[in-house]
Amino acid sequence: MIPPKAPTWVSEFRAFIMRGNVVDLAVGLVIGVAFTGVVSSLVKDVFNPFLGLLTGGLDFSNLFIPLNGQHYANLADAQKAGAATVNIGLFLNAIIQFAIVSFAIFWIVKALTKLNIRQDAVAAPTKSEAILGEIRDLLKSRQ
Numbered sequence: 001m002i003p004p005k006a007p008t009w010v011s012e013f014r015a016f017i018m019r020g021n022v023v024d025l026a027v028g029l030v031i032g033v034a035f036t037g038v039v040s041s042l043v044k045d046v047f048n049p050f051l052g053l054l055t056g057g058l059d060f061s062n063l064f065i066p067l068n069g070q071h072y073a074n075l076a077d078a079q080k081a082g083a084a085t086v087n088i089g090l091f092l093n094a095i096i097q098f099a100i101v102s103f104a105i106f107w108i109v110k111a112l113t114k115l116n117i118r119q120d121a122v123a124a125p126t127k128s129e130a131i132l133g134e135i136r137d138l139l140k141s142r143q
Contacts, residue, residue: 036101043096063089 016022044061052058062074065086072078078085125133 035104036097039097039100039104042100043093047096048093060089060092063087063092 048060051060064075064078065088066072066078067084067086070081070083072081072083075085075087075089
């Protein structure tokens with residue numbers, strides 16, 4: 001019995017996944033997720049207390065507007081009651097986290113560029129490209 005022929009997209013997908021850029025992207029994604037956890041803790045546990053101190057005890061994570069018109073002591077109470085809320089404080093926390101991640105990535109890229117570690121790799125020509133280059137050079141020399 002002849003096994004069924006695999007669809008052409010399977011081999012294309014396999015070739016795509018095995019490219020170095022995809023693997024690098026996956027590693028970067030995993031590191032980014034871990035870095036996001038650190039930044040979330042930095043914003044929540046370090047910056048927000050100082051911002052709360054400067055703003056008179058305002059806790060950004062509990063800065064919200066209930067859309068049903070009632071008053072709730074904190075966001076958890078409003079969510080427990082099932083009230084729809086506009087979570088301004090959580091949005092501000094997300095903006096702060098984004099700014100910190102962007103700032104950190106900027107300095108990392110700047111440092112790597114200064115150390116000349118980050119270089120765009122020039123791939124060596126494949127065997128067929130080298131042969132085509134030799135043929136091109138031979139044809140030019142004949143003219």
